[in-house]
Amino acid sequence: MGLYKSGPSTDRAHCTSTMPAIGIGLKLKTLAVAALLTQVVNTAGDAKSITISTTSGRLNGLVQDGVMTFKGIRYGQPPTGIRRWEPPLPFLSSATHDATKLGPSCIQQFAFATANLSRALFNNPPPPESEDCLLLNVWAPSGSTSTKRPVLFWIHGGGLTFGTASLPTYDGTSVASNQSVVVVTINYRTNVFGFPSSPDLALQGNNLGFLDQDLALAWVQLNIAKFGGDPRQVTIMGQSAGGLSVSTAISRHDEARPPFRAAIMLSGNIAALSPLIPTAFNQFATAVNCTQAPGPQRLSCLKAVPTSMISAFVDGPTSGSFGAAVIDNFTVFDRPIDRIAAKKTARVPTLLGNTKDDGSLFALESGPVNLTQFLALDFQGAVPEQLVRSLYPGLNDTAIISGIIRDFIFQCPAGLWAAASVRSGIANVYRYIYGAVFADLQVFPGAGAPHASELPELFGTFNRTTATAEEVTLSSTFQTTIANFVKHPNTSPAPGWSSYANGNVAKLAFADNVDLNNVVQLVKNGTVDVPCSLWDAILGAL
Template sequence: MRFFARGSTIGSISGWSMLVGVACIPSLLTYAAVDLTTISTTSGNLQGVDQNGVMSFKGVRFGQAPVGALRWAPPQPFLSSDLVNATKLGPSCLQQFADPFTEALFNNPQNAPVENEDCLFLNVWAPSDSQQGQLKSVVVWIYGGGLAFGTASLPAYDGTSIAKNQDIVVVSFNYRTNVLGFPGSKDLPLQGNNLGFLDQELAFAWVQQNIAKFGGDPEQVTIMGQSAGGESVSAALARHPQDAPFRAGILFSGSIPDQIPTPNFTPFDEFAAGVGCNQTPGAERLRCLKAIPGTTIRAFTNGPGANISFAPLVDDFTLFANNLERIRAKQTARVPIFIGHMQDDGSVFTVGQTNLTQFLNTGATATGVSADLVRSLYPGLNDSQVIAAAFRDLVFGCPASLWAAGYVQSGISSVFRYEYGAVFPDLQVFPNAGAWHSTELPELFGTFNASTATPDEVTLSATFQTVVANFVKNPNASPAPNWAKYVPGSNTQTLAKLAYQGNVELNNVVMLAQSNSVDGPCEALWDRFLDF
């Protein structure tokens, strides 16, 4: 299965993972007096803020501006010894939204971040005592957004709460998306197309070089992503069979199954023509495209070109076709993983869809799958519910199952698989939303809406933070009481159903189920489109 085209039934929203606007409100933290603090890094002498027990450094440039001659070029490290004001989030990379609904849900519409092609900035949050005593564990956050949009500059991804409550160091960063990050261009070398993944690698390298200055341990780094961010984690796992710049991976609702290796250059050709560069692909066309203003690119990709989808190319460097085979052959990073999906991951992507046959014929699967067969996999559900469940399984649940099983089969014992089922009234922002794609994130970051959250939501936030931080601190131990290491199949109960039936305390948040309790449709049908 490929990264789905955003113009298809799945692709218009596959991999979304920005946080709902209603959750982008600061949470329960109270603030004390602000002190300035300075830390020397390869990016300069960063002057950040020390407040309420947390040091924060925002808008730290880690890559040179990818503009002009460096547009569509691999990222170049930024080095400086200057004094740098690191108190304000940097701009987002240029975003691409398929429709207003997407942008309204996932781009903090009350106060959308400023966008700029010059966007390779990162942020660090660390407990105020981090530079004293033993180095702390580190988590590096990778946002989602279908590799079309997304930013580390949302209030929803503020790392203050996790750093303060869990005594770990938190890093987030921007990477290029859409046509600027994953162009799919014949004008570039094949291994120079997946620029967003190269941006991620540069950020990982920055962490290795600098995180000890913040009290973080470079040997205790976990990379964590959701949706396209989870896919990014899986891509990093696949390309680092040895000497990985991390010791564990967390994949929330996102992992890359097998890919069709044939490159698709059509979207970039359509884009080039759309902005007026009609030369034959090559150096002359690339010169023309590099001269186009970024504002023109942004206007085209969010206007006439909104449904043109830009996706990574299989280059056997940053992305591979045979990911599941690589896992089983021990050719991926040999590290513990924390992996799973949401009970209702598909609901936001299928709002208003009622025609199952149309859904199946417009991008959900390969041709030839009958509606009756799919209905039989989801007994008791109406067609709208079947569509949402099928989307969830095909895009999120079944890939997680294959990755988790593959890692166990390859000899990695520390695999923790989950399905998250918490449903809260203030997050039900569209009909039949349920535990929908991305609604674990306000709990994880502690950025839920404090004015509307129920007491159970507040409790679950603390619980979920603790569960994730426990894995970050020791990825070889159970992250929650009674959470067994994953063993695929029907003979064991090792799949953790998180926050089901109102269970939000640390001692009951895990409800173990048979390992294949959610995998029936995967094994019966969907895996054939994912594992080839």
């Protein structure tokens, strides 16, 4: 999955958090299931042109049915040629630019045995790809921009190896129209282009994708008022690797004027990191015929390699995974939980959690269906099988493996982060578990509420030809809940949802409760986190 620690025998061993031998099929994905999701864009009225001047130039966008849309806005200079693997530079222009079409995604990596499945589920239909991809999109309510609105800044998932803002799932029309907030979605470099783990680069020059995200945030601070957004009311939100990205942003920005006032992490945050040494970049360099010793000469050679050749290699059978960040104590720190406790992070209201069945898809992909084999592969036999079985009573091996992945990768880290935030005195921490199960989102039989299944409901981009009335209602409810937090992060986002100060967890949309007045079922963390008694100890030892 590209974000979590694997066994020492794999190339994925340099991954930045807890565990990817699970990761051979667990790429912390972004949901773009074309068979299930249909972009819903209101086309009732005629679109009209609108132009807004920004630091990126005069942008020609469209206004339609009360929403202004600007797509493919360049926020960074092209990171191509000699600028490949360099920190991003802002793009500045006074020229006029078309902003009516989504731009290309950054170069994607779909490698290993699960490549075809990943493409089919999460990159279908595939957007065009390019290294020249530092682009963002803005959706904003039209009309007067004198009243400044809250801003939702979205970071996509994809295991830091793939993903893009140019997916129908992330269309911001519904959120902007129904919730009166400004929506920004961004591209950032992924895989070997964004997280190369290269000895040819300075340590602080390896997590380029996070530097891209920060540059896009800086663009928002400079320009979002032109779209009616308030730069003082920015909430950063991400899912999966996007949620992890949000947690790294919280960690590296201290409490003195971070470029956001609140944060939302959906199924992803860093609890602990393992600073292991990667080898994939050296193997990659050799494979593309740059055989010099690591250093300036090899880097110069690599910058001249055609994009197509690099893309072919990283998607090939001999590539390592590049879905990892390195600990540089600049963009990423090894003990984020400790930084929260030491009050060295951005101290902002936070909403975080996971889906009830966050591990089901990855259990299907992970390989072993036998628990004994799974524990031997992913935990090197260090976890007693009988203890694990006692924590998941009455479940078969497949269901136990799904539960382990959910708990170790998503649910227990969310609990650790929430608890650390509360202990450090951060007010208004809201934790949830999302439990909605809909037939048209069952990507395989028994998927439940799988990883990323909340995203079409959040963005209002679910398939309206297959959705039930309950799904339509929940989309409105969940979108409103998230928007409530964006607008008023110091207030409960939904009726009955109290903060995590006393260990309160909101079970969202369980038991077919989809209305705003009953979507929250409040429980104590001790009732849902029983297996974390084991997994927290392992996470704490990393």
